[in-house]
Amino acid sequence: MAEGYPELWLQLPNGGPRARGRQTDEPGTNGSLRFVVPAGQPVRRHTVPSFRAGGSSAYRRREELIDRSAIRESQRWPGWLETAEELTFNSSSEAAAVVVGSNVNGWKHWRTEDGRPLADFMALSGGWGRRRAWLVRGSNVSGLDLVRRTWLPEGRLTLAASRLRQGVEEGVSKEALRTYIEEDYDHTAGYSQRRELVDGVHAFLSRMKLGDLVCTISNGRLYVGEITGAAEQVESEDGRSNLRRAAEWQSAGHDYDELPEELKQKLSAQHDVVELTAVLALVEGLGLTDEELAEEAEAIERDPSVELPAITARRELELPEPTAELAAELLVHDIAWLREVRDLLWDERQLVLYGPPGTGKTYLALKLAEFLGGGPEQVKLVQFHPSYAYEDFFEGFRPQEDPRTREVAFRLTAGPLRELADLAAREGNRHIPHFLVIDEINRANLAKVFGELYFLLEYRNRSVRLTYSGDDFALPPNLFVIGTMNTADRSIALVDAAMRRRFAFVELSPRIEPTRGLLRRWLAAQGKDAEPADLLDALNARIADPDFRVGPSYLMKEGVYREGGLERTWRTKILPLLEEHHYGEGLDVEQRYGLVALLEGAGVEAQEPLA
Numbered sequence: 001m002a003e004g005y006p007e008l009w010l011q012l013p014n015g016g017p018r019a020r021g022r023q024t025d026e027p028g029t030n031g032s033l034r035f036v037v038p039a040g041q042p043v044r045r046h047t048v049p050s051f052r053a054g055g056s057s058a059y060r061r062r063e064e065l066i067d068r069s070a071i072r073e074s075q076r077w078p079g080w081l082e083t084a085e086e087l088t089f090n091s092s093s094e095a096a097a098v099v100v101g102s103n104v105n106g107w108k109h110w111r112t113e114d115g116r117p118l119a120d121f122m123a124l125s126g127g128w129g130r131r132r133a134w135l136v137r138g139s140n141v142s143g144l145d146l147v148r149r150t151w152l153p154e155g156r157l158t159l160a161a162s163r164l165r166q167g168v169e170e171g172v173s174k175e176a177l178r179t180y181i182e183e184d185y186d187h188t189a190g191y192s193q194r195r196e197l198v199d200g201v202h203a204f205l206s207r208m209k210l211g212d213l214v215c216t217i218s219n220g221r222l223y224v225g226e227i228t229g230a231a232e233q234v235e236s237e238d239g240r241s242n243l244r245r246a247a248e249w250q251s252a253g254h255d256y257d258e259l260p261e262e263l264k265q266k267l268s269a270q271h272d273v274v275e276l277t278a279v280l281a282l283v284e285g286l287g288l289t290d291e292e293l294a295e296e297a298e299a300i301e302r303d304p305s306v307e308l309p310a311i312t313a314r315r316e317l318e319l320p321e322p323t324a325e326l327a328a329e330l331l332v333h334d335i336a337w338l339r340e341v342r343d344l345l346w347d348e349r350q351l352v353l354y355g356p357p358g359t360g361k362t363y364l365a366l367k368l369a370e371f372l373g374g375g376p377e378q379v380k381l382v383q384f385h386p387s388y389a390y391e392d393f394f395e396g397f398r399p400q401e402d403p404r405t406r407e408v409a410f411r412l413t414a415g416p417l418r419e420l421a422d423l424a425a426r427e428g429n430r431h432i433p434h435f436l437v438i439d440e441i442n443r444a445n446l447a448k449v450f451g452e453l454y455f456l457l458e459y460r461n462r463s464v465r466l467t468y469s470g471d472d473f474a475l476p477p478n479l480f481v482i483g484t485m486n487t488a489d490r491s492i493a494l495v496d497a498a499m500r501r502r503f504a505f506v507e508l509s510p511r512i513e514p515t516r517g518l519l520r521r522w523l524a525a526q527g528k529d530a531e532p533a534d535l536l537d538a539l540n541a542r543i544a545d546p547d548f549r550v551g552p553s554y555l556m557k558e559g560v561y562r563e564g565g566l567e568r569t570w571r572t573k574i575l576p577l578l579e580e581h582h583y584g585e586g587l588d589v590e591q592r593y594g595l596v597a598l599l600e601g602a603g604v605e606a607q608e609p610l611a
Contacts, residue, residue, distance in 0.1 A: 042082050
């Protein structure tokens, strides 16, 4: 047994026996530390179907060992195989994969008698804890594709830092590294390049750890591997690969165009090193069916009552079909109209309900969002106004008081869209629709409020660098936006082309369903007389401009039906609205639109609107 490493055991699946092994300090062919499995250790007879493609090098090693009888039928454990001689593997993960017949993280699953993982005894640069995932770009390093040239064939992962001084050790702090790079790259790289280099080199040297997943892209394919070696700094002839780690790569890549949308969002960040831990489960499940994932899970110790994260992460996002009960609650004339709104949201992710005041736009938006999202917890409402800005809507520096010192300082603060996007992007939430309802969306300067988010509304599979935080951000595919727009405030024609291209527009107007007959259906459901609906129809027949016709919600309140309520509502709500519309025209609004005028004109209300 190597000095400093305890005796290690690997539990075989389905209540099988345990295999024994030991970690060594001897480097493997690519810089990994070799691992030894003694003779007489049990080996699983069968492999999972995905093992051949997902762990091709370990699969080939296992087949070679079986062919030359280094692994053979076990006499001690009927139904199992066993090692016939001491076997040395390139890494603990390769050893575990051969023994179990599946892709296994050796740092986690080789354990001591008291259950501690091998990782606890290794000098890990990033510490041990939850597994992370990373993207490291290598397809265009000073014009060369290192992925195919060296990474895949030699089991390697590299990062170029040609001017970084020698002697920078694994685990270096970010502050120390920043000082080195500021000095070493002072005249050869700009400020943003140096900052990018600090982030990438620090992640490579100090945050990545053994057992982490690593991804890279080459020729339109995504390759996945596992980090199996510590970071080292070497003298490379061309300076393209002087920071190195050993990695075991799966030989079968994945077509980029067929990757999940959320993974492509993360991969679109234009940095040499990008953390992908937020989509780790999606990476782990690439190329595997749910059945294959379940079979792989049988090869490791896990709680069978807990759903596999990779299966949870790939649950399909769905918007539920509107029901007859919903149509009845909203007094919609036809359930097909609700289905069309649902389909528009599914296709576009953004939708605007527009129409004159009183047409129930906000009420309908909230009710639809709560139904499609599964409850009010998935819905956030904001209202735009002329002074509303990007800093209010998404993120910006806001004055905040320190609770201890009572001092006020400007701190980066998330707005409602950032908060809802972060909630929608959480693990376990990605298949649940989340809705942002923006009331009076056309009252704000939309280009100012949305900023670079305009791009993300149209390109949901891409990310952008944010103005304030500097984070790479993408709108989650399960985040939907419903806006409401009062056309009496501003004509729909004045909404810029960028807005109209990114949103679907659905009209709510007293001249068309479902708004046209809404008041009459509501009165019938309440057991009330239909006269208010007749009066409203007569009123709208006299209003020439469809953007100023009056919606039914003014007359769908209990106060209207108390004594004198209808006259009071007409005098204090409806007539002032029409006086503003006709301001400066010299029109007697009371004579044309008052209750008395409408009642006297009974029988002509259904005619074409007066000029």
